[in-house]
Amino acid sequence: MTSHRPSYRNWTVTHGALQDLIQEDSSADPADGHRDRLKVFQDRAILYLKYLQIFRSLEEVYEQLVQPQRRRGVRRILEGLMGRLLELKAQMVDLDLSEVHCFDELLLDLKMTPKDLQIPIPRCFQRERKKQMAINLLLDKHQHDHSVSRVRVLSLEEAVHLLQISERARQGRIRAQVTKELAQSVRAIKKLSYGPANLDQDKAAIRIQKIPAEPLGTGPAQLRAQQVSAHLRLIQDQNEEEYQRVQLSVKQSVLNVEEADIKHTLEDQIRQWFLECRHLTGRFPDFPDVDHGGSKSLFSQISPEQVLAELSAEEDQEKKKKKTGNRKLNKKKKKQAQEEKRANGSSCFLPDVVEGHRLYTDVWRCHDNSQQIDVQLLREEKRQEVEQEVRLQVDELMRAELKNLKLVMDKVKTNKTKTRNKKKKKKTKKKKKKDPTADRSHESLFEELILNRFLIKPENIRLSEFTGEISYLASTLQQVNGEPIPSLSDVKELITLYAVLPLGSQAVLERFPVAKTLLLVGPSGVGKKMLVQAICTETGAHLFHLSPPNLSHSYPGRQGATYLLHLVFKVACELQPSVIWIEDAEKIFCKKKPKTKKQFDPQRLKKDLLKSLKTLKPEDRVLVIGTTRRPFEAKIKPFCKVYKKIILIPKPDYSSRRALWRDLLHAQGAEPGPSLDLSSLAKITDGFTPGHILTAVRSVLHPHRLKKLHLQPLTAAEFVQSLSRMDPVYREEEEAFKMWFRKTPLGRKRARAAKTNQGQGQKGGKMGKKKKDGENKIKNTKKKN
Structure with a gap:
C-alpha cells in the first residue's frame, strides 16, 4: 500500500485543481460578437493550458493506479479532457484563424515553461494492440516469402567471379583503413605527448568542466524506473483479469435475483402511463421508438402532458419532412449551427469531466486505499446494465400490448393506404451498390493487399523521436511579419491533436467531428514519412500505403481504381484503427497530365476517392493522410476539398x-x-x-x-x-510553400480578416484627421474673433 501512496496523493492534488478549473470553465462568458476576439482567445487559451496540465498529471496517475475501478474512473476523465482540448483548439483556430498560436505572455503569467505545451500521448494506446499482432505475423510471413522469391539463381562461373571481385575489394579496403588508422594514431600520440602539461589547478579544472557529463546509455535510476513500471503493468493485468471474472459473476447474480422484479416494476410503470395518458387525452398514446429512447424517455422528470406534447411535436416534424420529400438540411445551415454551438462555448465533453470528478469526490476520496474490488459499487453498475437489457425486452412486449389495447378500446383500424404508400416508397428507393468482395473472406482481402504492397508494416518510430524545439522568437516575428511561423514543436502538437488522440480514443470520435483527412506539406526531408510512421506506432494503427510506384502497375483503368479504393477502405474499416497514406498526393489532382499511360494515371483515383471518403462514418477510426512536396502542381480547389486539415512543415530553425x-x-x-x-x-x-x-x-x-x-x-x-x-531549401522554394498555403481556405480567411482590420484602421485614421482639422478651425475662428 505504501508504494501506491504517491499516486493517490497526486490524484488528490489533481482533482483539487480540476474542481477549480471546472468552476472557471462553467462560468466562462460565451464568445458573442460584442466581445473582443483577442480577449475571448486569451480566455480559451488559458483554459487550454490549464486542461493540458491536468491531462498530463492524470495520465501519470492512470499509469500508476492498479485498482481496475479507479482506473476506469480516471480513464473516463482522460477521454473527456482529450475531447475538451480538441474543442478548445477548434475555438482558438476559429478566433485566431491559424493553426499555430503564440502563448509567450500566457506562459509567463501562468508560470509555465515551453515544455508544458507538449501534449502527452496516453501510454494505454499502445497496449490496446492485441488485434494487430495477427496481422503483423501475416505481414512478416509474406514479406519473407517475397524477399526469397526475388533472389536470382547464379551460375557457377558468375558466382566465382562475383566472389573474387568482392574479396579483392575487401582486402583493399582493409589495407587502406589500417594505413589510415596508423597515421592518425601516430598524430594523436604526438599531440598528447607534446601538449600543454604545465597547466595550473584552475585551468585544469576549467578544462575538465568543459567535458560533458552525460553518460551514454541508461543509468541505475532509469533501470530501476523501468523495472517498477514493468511490475506495475504486471499487477494491472492481473487485477484486470480478476475484475473481468468478478464482473461476470456479479452480473449473473443480479440477473438471477433481480431480473423478475425489474421486469414487473417496468411493466407496471408503463401500464400506469398508458392509463394516465388515456385519462387526459381520451386515447392511448404512441409508444416511443428505440431511437427516441423507448420507455426510458417516458420516466424523466416531466409530466405526462409534456411527454405527449413532445411526441406530437416530433410527429409534426416527421410529417413536414415527408411533405418536403425528406429533403436534407442545407450545408450552410449545418455550418451555421455548428458555428453557433462553438461560439456559445457549449461542450460535449465537460459533462463527462464533471461526472468523473463527482464520482471521485463521492466514492473514491473517502474510500480506503486497498486494492480489492468494490463489489457493492460494481453491483450498482451491473444493476443499471441489467435494467437497460430488461427494458428493451419489456418495450417490445408493451408495444404489442399497446397495439392490442388500441384495437379493442379505441377501435383503431389499420390504414391500407399507408401500407400501399410504404410499398411504393420501397420500390422507389435507390438500389445500393453491390459489394464486389462480398463473397470473399477477410483473410483473402488482407493477403491481396499485402501481396500488392498496399498493406505494409509500419516502422517502429515514436513521435518523441521527431526532434523539434519551440520557436522562442515566434511572437516577435509575428509582430514583424503579421503571420505566424510554425516550428517543428508546433507540428508535433498538431499531429498529436488531429491524428493520435482521435485514432487512439473511440469515445472522442463518437462525439467530436474530427477531420478524416490530413495533408502534410513540406520540402523533401522535413519528416513527413516519419510522422506517418509515428502516428501508426503511437496508436497501433494499420498502414495502407498508396504509393505512386505501386499505382503505376497495379489495378489499371477506372474500374481498377474503383475496386482498389473499395478494397482499401473496406479492409481499413475492418482493421480499425487504420491510416491510409497517399504519397505524392498532388499527382491525383495534378494540373498537367503526366506522361504515364492513361490506364495507370493517378488522376483516375480522384472521383472514387471522394466517394470512398463519404462512406466513412464519424465513429470510424480511419484517417487518410496525404503527403506532398510539390503542392503547387495540383489544382487547389479539389485538393483542399479532400483534405480538410493542412499542416505546413517548415525547415528547422x-x-x-x-x-x-x-x-x-x-x-x-x-x-x-x-x-x-x-x-x-x-x-x-x-x-x-x-x-x-x-x-x-x-x-x-x-x-x-x-x-x-x-x-x-x-x-x-x-x-x-x-x-x-x-x-x-532555398528562399524561393520556402516562399512558394508560403504563397501556396495562403491560398488554402484557412489562409484566405486570415487574409480577408487582415484586410478588414486594415480597412477599419484606415477609416479610423481618416476620421481622426477630420476631427483634428475641425477642432483646429474652431480654435482659429475663436482667436480671430
Missing part, C-alpha cells in the same frame, strides 16, 4: 537544428565533446532539413570512425564535405 545535431549524434553512438561546436554546425546548416542532417551524420559516423572517437574526437569540419554535396 536554429534551436531545432542544434537539438537535431545533438540527438542524431547521440543516436548513432557518438557523444558530442568540447571539440565539436554544435552551435557552428547549427548555423552553417541553415536551410537544411532533418533528412540532410541525418545523411551527413551517417556518412561520417561509420563503424571505423566510431572506434576511434577516444583517440580522435569529432570536429565540425568532418561534416562539411558531406553537407556540401546537398542542396538546401
Whole structure:
C-alpha cells in the first residue's frame, strides 16, 4: 500500500485543481460578437493550458493506479479532457484563424515553461494492440516469402567471379583503413605527448568542466524506473483479469435475483402511463421508438402532458419532412449551427469531466486505499446494465400490448393506404451498390493487399523521436511579419491533436467531428514519412500505403481504381484503427497530365476517392493522410476539398537544428565533446532539413570512425564535405510553400480578416484627421474673433 501512496496523493492534488478549473470553465462568458476576439482567445487559451496540465498529471496517475475501478474512473476523465482540448483548439483556430498560436505572455503569467505545451500521448494506446499482432505475423510471413522469391539463381562461373571481385575489394579496403588508422594514431600520440602539461589547478579544472557529463546509455535510476513500471503493468493485468471474472459473476447474480422484479416494476410503470395518458387525452398514446429512447424517455422528470406534447411535436416534424420529400438540411445551415454551438462555448465533453470528478469526490476520496474490488459499487453498475437489457425486452412486449389495447378500446383500424404508400416508397428507393468482395473472406482481402504492397508494416518510430524545439522568437516575428511561423514543436502538437488522440480514443470520435483527412506539406526531408510512421506506432494503427510506384502497375483503368479504393477502405474499416497514406498526393489532382499511360494515371483515383471518403462514418477510426512536396502542381480547389486539415512543415530553425545535431549524434553512438561546436554546425546548416542532417551524420559516423572517437574526437569540419554535396531549401522554394498555403481556405480567411482590420484602421485614421482639422478651425475662428 505504501508504494501506491504517491499516486493517490497526486490524484488528490489533481482533482483539487480540476474542481477549480471546472468552476472557471462553467462560468466562462460565451464568445458573442460584442466581445473582443483577442480577449475571448486569451480566455480559451488559458483554459487550454490549464486542461493540458491536468491531462498530463492524470495520465501519470492512470499509469500508476492498479485498482481496475479507479482506473476506469480516471480513464473516463482522460477521454473527456482529450475531447475538451480538441474543442478548445477548434475555438482558438476559429478566433485566431491559424493553426499555430503564440502563448509567450500566457506562459509567463501562468508560470509555465515551453515544455508544458507538449501534449502527452496516453501510454494505454499502445497496449490496446492485441488485434494487430495477427496481422503483423501475416505481414512478416509474406514479406519473407517475397524477399526469397526475388533472389536470382547464379551460375557457377558468375558466382566465382562475383566472389573474387568482392574479396579483392575487401582486402583493399582493409589495407587502406589500417594505413589510415596508423597515421592518425601516430598524430594523436604526438599531440598528447607534446601538449600543454604545465597547466595550473584552475585551468585544469576549467578544462575538465568543459567535458560533458552525460553518460551514454541508461543509468541505475532509469533501470530501476523501468523495472517498477514493468511490475506495475504486471499487477494491472492481473487485477484486470480478476475484475473481468468478478464482473461476470456479479452480473449473473443480479440477473438471477433481480431480473423478475425489474421486469414487473417496468411493466407496471408503463401500464400506469398508458392509463394516465388515456385519462387526459381520451386515447392511448404512441409508444416511443428505440431511437427516441423507448420507455426510458417516458420516466424523466416531466409530466405526462409534456411527454405527449413532445411526441406530437416530433410527429409534426416527421410529417413536414415527408411533405418536403425528406429533403436534407442545407450545408450552410449545418455550418451555421455548428458555428453557433462553438461560439456559445457549449461542450460535449465537460459533462463527462464533471461526472468523473463527482464520482471521485463521492466514492473514491473517502474510500480506503486497498486494492480489492468494490463489489457493492460494481453491483450498482451491473444493476443499471441489467435494467437497460430488461427494458428493451419489456418495450417490445408493451408495444404489442399497446397495439392490442388500441384495437379493442379505441377501435383503431389499420390504414391500407399507408401500407400501399410504404410499398411504393420501397420500390422507389435507390438500389445500393453491390459489394464486389462480398463473397470473399477477410483473410483473402488482407493477403491481396499485402501481396500488392498496399498493406505494409509500419516502422517502429515514436513521435518523441521527431526532434523539434519551440520557436522562442515566434511572437516577435509575428509582430514583424503579421503571420505566424510554425516550428517543428508546433507540428508535433498538431499531429498529436488531429491524428493520435482521435485514432487512439473511440469515445472522442463518437462525439467530436474530427477531420478524416490530413495533408502534410513540406520540402523533401522535413519528416513527413516519419510522422506517418509515428502516428501508426503511437496508436497501433494499420498502414495502407498508396504509393505512386505501386499505382503505376497495379489495378489499371477506372474500374481498377474503383475496386482498389473499395478494397482499401473496406479492409481499413475492418482493421480499425487504420491510416491510409497517399504519397505524392498532388499527382491525383495534378494540373498537367503526366506522361504515364492513361490506364495507370493517378488522376483516375480522384472521383472514387471522394466517394470512398463519404462512406466513412464519424465513429470510424480511419484517417487518410496525404503527403506532398510539390503542392503547387495540383489544382487547389479539389485538393483542399479532400483534405480538410493542412499542416505546413517548415525547415528547422536554429534551436531545432542544434537539438537535431545533438540527438542524431547521440543516436548513432557518438557523444558530442568540447571539440565539436554544435552551435557552428547549427548555423552553417541553415536551410537544411532533418533528412540532410541525418545523411551527413551517417556518412561520417561509420563503424571505423566510431572506434576511434577516444583517440580522435569529432570536429565540425568532418561534416562539411558531406553537407556540401546537398542542396538546401532555398528562399524561393520556402516562399512558394508560403504563397501556396495562403491560398488554402484557412489562409484566405486570415487574409480577408487582415484586410478588414486594415480597412477599419484606415477609416479610423481618416476620421481622426477630420476631427483634428475641425477642432483646429474652431480654435482659429475663436482667436480671430
